[in-house]
Amino acid sequence: RGWGFCLDDRPSKKDMTMALLAPGVKYTRQHQCQMQYGPNATLCPETDNVCQILWCSVDGSCRSKLDAPIDGTRCGPGKWCISGECVTVGKLPETVK
Numbered sequence: 121r122g123w124g125f126c127l128d129d130r131p132s133k134k135d136m137t138m139a140l141l142a143p144g145v146k147y148t149r150q151h152q153c154q155m156q157y158g159p160n161a162t163l164c165p166e167t168d169n170v171c172q173i174l175w176c177s178v179d180g181s182c183r184s185k186l187d188a189p190i191d192g193t194r195c196g197p198g199k200w201c202i203s204g205e206c207v208t209v210g211k212l213p214e215t216v217k
Contacts, residue, residue, distance in 0.1 A: 142192025171201035
């Protein structure tokens, strides 16, 4: 099928920089639920580990696609989700070299 040949390409020599703001800063958990399930979706009542799985309420029942909220999603005062963990705002993962 030819899938995966791009992995054989020579890597770029220039370093990639990360965006200054993580996408979750712009898209709240509520908005992420609405993007996945439609405009009437809301957040499920408080759930454990809000950075590991995004739980949304659709027609009165909680649903999830078992994905984490996007990086930068607020998880507490002065904290955001990065790679499924709630960390202090500003902490970003290292870029891969």
